[in-house]
Amino acid sequence: MEHGKPAGIASLVSPPSLLSQRGGMREHVDQAVRSALLAGRFIPGKAVTLRGLAQELGVSPMPVREVIQRLAAEHALVVLSNGRVQVPKMTAARFDEVLKARLLLEPELAAMALENKAEIDTKALEKIDLEIDASLGTGDAEGYMMLNYAFHFRIYEASRSTILLPLVESLWLQFAPFMRTVYGRVGTAHLVDWHKEAIKAIRAGNVESLRESMASDIREGMWLLGRSSFPPEEDKQDAF
Amino acid sequence: MEHGKPAGIASLVSPPSLLSQRGGMREHVDQAVRSALLAGRFIPGKAVTLRGLAQELGVSPMPVREVIQRLAAEHALVVLSNGRVQVPKMTAARFDEVLKARLLLEPELAAMALENKAEIDTKALEKIDLEIDASLGTGDAEGYMMLNYAFHFRIYEASRSTILLPLVESLWLQFAPFMRTVYGRVGTAHLVDWHKEAIKAIRAGNVESLRESMASDIREGMWLLGRSSFPPEEDKQDAF
DNA sequence: TTGGCGAAAATGTGATCACAAATTAGGGGC
DNA sequence: GCCCCTAATTTGTGATCACATTTTCGCCAA
Numbered sequence: 001m002e003h004g005k006p007a008g009i010a011s012l013v014s015p016p017s018l019l020s021q022r023g024g025m026r027e028h029v030d031q032a033v034r035s036a037l038l039a040g041r042f043i044p045g046k047a048v049t050l051r052g053l054a055q056e057l058g059v060s061p062m063p064v065r066e067v068i069q070r071l072a073a074e075h076a077l078v079v080l081s082n083g084r085v086q087v088p089k090m091t092a093a094r095f096d097e098v099l100k101a102r103l104l105l106e107p108e109l110a111a112m113a114l115e116n117k118a119e120i121d122t123k124a125l126e127k128i129d130l131e132i133d134a135s136l137g138t139g140d141a142e143g144y145m146m147l148n149y150a151f152h153f154r155i156y157e158a159s160r161s162t163i164l165l166p167l168v169e170s171l172w173l174q175f176a177p178f179m180r181t182v183y184g185r186v187g188t189a190h191l192v193d194w195h196k197e198a199i200k201a202i203r204a205g206n207v208e209s210l211r212e213s214m215a216s217d218i219r220e221g222m223w224l225l226g227r228s229s230f231p232p233e234e235d236k237q238d239a240f
Numbered sequence: 241m242e243h244g245k246p247a248g249i250a251s252l253v254s255p256p257s258l259l260s261q262r263g264g265m266r267e268h269v270d271q272a273v274r275s276a277l278l279a280g281r282f283i284p285g286k287a288v289t290l291r292g293l294a295q296e297l298g299v300s301p302m303p304v305r306e307v308i309q310r311l312a313a314e315h316a317l318v319v320l321s322n323g324r325v326q327v328p329k330m331t332a333a334r335f336d337e338v339l340k341a342r343l344l345l346e347p348e349l350a351a352m353a354l355e356n357k358a359e360i361d362t363k364a365l366e367k368i369d370l371e372i373d374a375s376l377g378t379g380d381a382e383g384y385m386m387l388n389y390a391f392h393f394r395i396y397e398a399s400r401s402t403i404l405l406p407l408v409e410s411l412w413l414q415f416a417p418f419m420r421t422v423y424g425r426v427g428t429a430h431l432v433d434w435h436k437e438a439i440k441a442i443r444a445g446n447v448e449s450l451r452e453s454m455a456s457d458i459r460e461g462m463w464l465l466g467r468s469s470f471p472p473e474e475d476k477q478d479a480f
Numbered sequence: 481t482t483g484g485c486g487a488a489a490a491t492g493t494g495a496t497c498a499c500a501a502a503t504t505a506g507g508g509g510c
Numbered sequence: 511g512c513c514c515c516t517a518a519t520t521t522g523t524g525a526t527c528a529c530a531t532t533t534t535c536g537c538c539a540a
Contacts, residue, residue: 022323022501025524049491062524065492069306070313075406082532083262083492097403104344163337163414166315167407174403262531265494290522300495305522322502323522 025063032057033067037076037087037173038149039142040180045231048077048085076173090178092230098175099222105168106152106218107211110198112159114207119158122199125151129195136191141183144191145176148221151195155202175225182228190224193217265303272297273307277316277327277413278389279382280420285471288317288325316413330418332470338415339462345408346392346458347451350438352399354447359398362439365391369435376431381423384431385416388461391435395442415465422468430464433457 021027033053036042050068054061068085071077078088088094113120128151135143149172156165194217201209261267273293276282290308294301308325311317318328328334353360368391375383389412396405434457441449 022321022522023319051491060525062526066306066309069310073310073313075402079263081262084532085492093400094402097401100348101345101403101407104348105341108340108344160333161337162315162334163341163411167341167410170407171403262492289520291520302494324502325522
């Protein structure tokens with residue numbers, strides 16, 4: 001398995017705004033790795049090393065250790081039995097379950113968000129959706145993924161949820177890296193979304209319509225991924 | 241706010257079986273704290289200190305730090321803005337969401353488990369249910385909670401789930417401490433469960449009946465908690 | 481070229497230290 | 511008694527170190 005720098009994680013390093021607070025370094029590393037995961041800059045199966053990440057982010061290995069444990073708890077990273085850390089590989093079973101979980105939780109979250117309709121900036125959503133169309137046109141997979149994330153979570157955050165929302169975030173962290181690899185193979189051209197229908201449902205205050213728009217968006221977006229082939233289990237994810 | 245030792249966390253210290261492996265200390269601490277949380281030996285709002293836990297478990301603060309980050313990522317612990325760590329307090333909003341999430345996920349998990357019916361040891365479930373009745377009779381709240389956890393997850397684990405199951409575990413870690421405080425106030429006498437109906441549904445292979453049994457069990461078990469009063473928001477969970 | 485053996489490098493883990501920030505305790509003045 | 515200010519203690523954070531294990535690389539023989 002070839003190694004190599006995890007491809008510009010440090011690219012989106014936030015200026016030292018709150019880095020001098022308590023846990024500032026950890027927060028910095030956490031956001032950097034999370035963004036990288038969600039944007040698909042980490043390839044499934046890729047090894048993640050403590051000192052590597054630390055050097056790349058310009059911090060000591062210490063905050064990186066804590067962040068890795070944190071992300072491992074959310075199953076965004078896996079710690080093999082030999083201690084090595086890597087981005088988990090997708091399997092057919094895992095994929096089916098992620099789809100099921102998303103369909104259970106995300107429409108519900110959207111419905112909850114609609115109860116605080118005033119907090120949903122549909123104008124901003126339209127802007128994001130336009131940028132999504134643009135990124136699809138240029139084939140910018142990474143940009144598409146971040147924008148798609150922004151679109152969904154701009155809605156979900158209006159739910160003021162403290163339980164369901166973190167669960168869904170964990171799900172996104174888990175399938176995003178795989179998503180990226182598929183887009184790298186088949187491109188983003190055939191992608192269609194139900195964002196415009198969702199915005200319409202929000203404006204109309206139609207909960208049921210919003211639920212169905214989100215469900216359709218998830219189902220069709222994931223369908224493209226599901227038709228793709230899963231990595232062969234050359235070596236087991238972890239040999240206990 | 242009074243302090244005090246977190247009450248016998250080290251009680252269930254496993255013998256040094258696999259403690260010399262990689263990450264052995266961390267695994268040890270992780271299981272100890274998780275068990276304590278699920279059994280309700282941590283009271284919501286209680287401060288959890290790094291050095292305190294470390295000394296109690298006979299390890300250096302290092303593995304404790306990683307475990308705390310791990311549990312904080314699952315929202316089983318919260319890291320305040322000043323760095324202090326505590327067991328999160330329950331609020332009405334959080335409680336409603338936990339109930340909603342449980343009703344969405346756990347019946348589904350039980351249904352998935354029934355697809356591997358052979359892996360569900362109904363004989364063991366009956367034994368656990370008997371012990372639950374016994375613990376209710378003696379008012380052993382801590383024992384009841386661990387047995388109730390065992391009952392549910394013995395079923396769920398048959399689902400071979402790698403996505404939904406961890407999400408549900410995160411939920412249990414979040415409401416267990418609160419559950420314990422309520423039992424401490426109102427006792428466990430009025431507790432009724434649908435475990436016998438669930439076992440019957442499993443034996444009959446009746447998926448829909450199992451779903452409803454689990455939903456009823458969750459609803460009625462949580463109803464007792466919901467009627468209880470939530471801690472007044474004397475001080476905010478976290479002052480940013 | 482290929483397979484395997486041994487040295488060298490890399491990696492995670494646990495421990496310890498120094499430091500800053502926050503909490504707590506104590507004492508003095510009102 | 512009550513409040514406020516200061517000192518002592520506690521606590522989390524980041525850094526560094528030593529070590530065992532693992533992986534990787536280089537070399538030699540078949």
